[in-house]
Amino acid sequence: MINLASKDISHSLGKFIVTAIGVGMLLGIVLIMIGVYRGMIVDAKSLLNDINADIWVVQQDTLGPFAQSSRLYEDLKHQIISIEGVTETAALTFQTLQIRKDKKMIRTTAIGYEIGKMGRPARIIKGREILKDHYEIVTDAKLGFDINDKIRLGRDIYTVVGITKGAIFNNGEPLVFLNLKDQQKLQFLFSNETIRNDRARGINVTNSNIVNAIVAKVTKGYDIKKITEYIKRWKHKSAYTNDEEIVILTKNLIEMSSKQIGLFTIILIIVSSVIISLIIYTMTIGKIKEIAILKLIGIPNFIIVKMIMQESLVLGILAFIAGNIFAHLIWNKFPKNTVLLPIDALMLFGIVVLVSVLGSLSGVYRATKANPAEAIGE
Numbered sequence: 001m002i003n004l005a006s007k008d009i010s011h012s013l014g015k016f017i018v019t020a021i022g023v024g025m026l027l028g029i030v031l032i033m034i035g036v037y038r039g040m041i042v043d044a045k046s047l048l049n050d051i052n053a054d055i056w057v058v059q060q061d062t063l064g065p066f067a068q069s070s071r072l073y074e075d076l077k078h079q080i081i082s083i084e085g086v087t088e089t090a091a092l093t094f095q096t097l098q099i100r101k102d103k104k105m106i107r108t109t110a111i112g113y114e115i116g117k118m119g120r121p122a123r124i125i126k127g128r129e130i131l132k133d134h135y136e137i138v139t140d141a142k143l144g145f146d147i148n149d150k151i152r153l154g155r156d157i158y159t160v161v162g163i164t165k166g167a168i169f170n171n172g173e174p175l176v177f178l179n180l181k182d183q184q185k186l187q188f189l190f191s192n193e194t195i196r197n198d199r200a201r202g203i204n205v206t207n208s209n210i211v212n213a214i215v216a217k218v219t220k221g222y223d224i225k226k227i228t229e230y231i232k233r234w235k236h237k238s239a240y241t242n243d244e245e246i247v248i249l250t251k252n253l254i255e256m257s258s259k260q261i262g263l264f265t266i267i268l269i270i271v272s273s274v275i276i277s278l279i280i281y282t283m284t285i286g287k288i289k290e291i292a293i294l295k296l297i298g299i300p301n302f303i304i305v306k307m308i309m310q311e312s313l314v315l316g317i318l319a320f321i322a323g324n325i326f327a328h329l330i331w332n333k334f335p336k337n338t339v340l341l342p343i344d345a346l347m348l349f350g351i352v353v354l355v356s357v358l359g360s361l362s363g364v365y366r367a368t369k370a371n372p373a374e375a376i377g378e
Contacts, residue, residue: 016314016315016318017318019279019315020315020318020319020322021318021319021322022275023272023275023276023279023315023316023319023322023323024318024319024320024321024322024323024324024325024326025322025323025326026268026271026272026275026319026323027268027272027319027320027322027323027324027348027352028322028323028324028325028326028327028330029268029327030265030268030269030272030323030348031323031324031327031340031344031345031348032327032330032331032334032338033261033264033265033268034261034265034344034348035327035331035338035339035340035341035344036261036334036336036337036338037257037258037261037262038338038339038340038341038344039172039336039337039338039339040172040254040257040258040336040337041250041254042337042339043168043169043170043171043172043337044170044246044249044250044254045246045249045250046166046167046168046170047167047168047169047170047175048242048245048246048249050121050122050123050167051092051118051119051215052118052242053090053118053215053216053217053242054216054217054218054224054241054242055086055215055216055218055224055227055228055231055239055240055241055242056213056214056215056239056240056241056242056244056245057072057076057080057213057214057215057216057231057235057237057238057239058070058072058212058213058214058237058238058239058240059071059072059237059238060236060237060238061238062238063238063248063252064212064213064238065092065094065212065213066094066170066245066248066249067248067249067252070212070213071210071211071212072091072210072211072212072213072214072237073209073210073211074091074180074184074209074210074211075209076214076235076237077089077090077091077214079235080214080216080231080235081216083227083230083231084222085218085219085222085223085227086216086217086218086219086227087217087218087219088117088118088216088217089214089215089216089217090113090114090117090118090119090214090215090216091113091114091180091211091213091214092111092112092113092118092119092180092211092212092213092214092215093110093111093112093180093183093184093187093210093211093212094109094110094111094112094169094212094213095109095110095112095183095186095187096108096109096110096173097109097110097153097176097186099143099151099153099176100151100152101143101144101145102144106143107173108139108140108143108173108174108175108176109169109171109173109174109175109176110175110176110177110178110183110186111175111176111177111178111183112178112179112180112181112182112183112184112187112211113177113178113179113180114179114180115129115130115131115133115179118215118217119177119215120177121138121162121164121167121175121177122164122167123164123165123166123167124138124162124163124164125141125163125164125165126147126162126163127147127160127161127162127163128161128162129161129162129177130161130162130177130178130179131161132179133179133181134156134179134181134182135156135157135158135159135182136158136159136161136178136179137151137153137158137159137160137161137176137177137178138160138161138162138163138164138176138177139151139160139162139163139164139174139176139177140163140164140165140166140167140168140174140175140176141163141164141165141174142174143174143176145160145163146160146163147160147161147162147163148160148161153178153186154185154186156182156185158178158182162177164177168337170249172335172336172337180211184209184210184211187210188210224241225241228240228241269351269355272319272352272355273355273358273359274359276312276315276316276319276355276356276359276360277358277359277360277361277362277363279315279359280308280311280312280315280359280360280362280363281362281363281366283311283363284308284362284363284364284366284367285366288366288367291304291367301367301368304367304368305364305367305368308360308363308364308367309357309360309364311360312356312357312359312360312363313353313356313357313360315356316352316353316355316356316359317352317353317356319352320348320349320352323348324345327340328340
């Protein structure tokens with residue numbers, strides 16, 4: 001039996017393929033938007049996975065150090081490690097910096113960590129970790145620095161001793177790593193002029209023994225949740241397990257962005273479905289006389305409906321293939337981390353099939369209403 005859809009498609013194959021590619025580019029953008037959202041989740045978890053702490057201790061009544069500002073005295077780590085079950089503690093600072101590279105300012109996030117403890121760079125591909133107490137820095141490859149390059153931060157010059165790859169903050173910014181003392185100096189010590197002015201006012205605040213978070217490791221077999229509750233109750237600080245910190249990051253920092261991405265994705269899917277509907281309707285109108293002839297010679301409606309739906313499905317499937325190819329060609333050009341997962345493509349394929357069927361209904365309606373008398377009309 002002759003397949004009417006294949007015959008009709010082959011009659012205008014070039015236009016059909018170009019149309020599918022056009023719709024496919026829209027679907028490709030849908031995949032990219034989903035990939036950006038997936039990338040945000042990966043970025044949010046990346047740093048926490050690298051630090052690999054069991055407990056995060058921050059300022060009381062805050063969601064710090066990522067969702068809110070948090071300040072603690074560094075010596076709190078000695079109190080935390082005295083708790084039964086805690087085997088290691090480390091102090092960390094986080095600060096947004098603007099680093100000059102070839103007359104261009106690059107935004108980055110600096111982590112201050114204690115040498116050899118949690119928070120040290122975990123993705124070094126060149127060079128080494130920080131070994132000296134002062135003026136050494138590890139940067140991510142995205143920043144474009146190389147070993148032994150010099151970077152001015154504040155009033156000091158730092159030497160690049162290591163390069164990481166894929167070390168990113170929760171917002172996708174590349175990370176740099178500094179010794180904790182250097183980072184505290186950058187973040188918490190005032191300039192000489194400010195210190196002199198404060199002294200003239202009778203204020204003497206020069207303590208830089210401040211950090212943004214204390215992280216802790218717990219011995220296997222101890223209840224992390226109970227230790228966290230103990231810290232909250234007796235140390236009067238906010239404390240979160242690593243899983244709770246991941247929830248804070250994904251819910252409080254990414255929720256709004258995910259809603260925006262979701263809205264754009266829905267809009268693009270609606271636009272794609274409207275375009276497919278218009279294309280199928282236009283194709284149906286263009287061959288309405290041929291449809292009338294088919295009716296005149298006794299071809300039943302379900303054969304004509306089948307033809308239109310098949311054309312719509314073929315258009316949707318070709319558009320999906322073109323969209324996949326397009327997305328995989330451009331995904332790494334985006335400044336944000338973009339993660340394309342097969343499950344997302346499969347989900348989009350199901351949506352495309354549904355949209356194609358629904359989009360064909362306008363053409364089906366017009367075809368079923370075609371009058372056989374139109375076959376002999378002008």
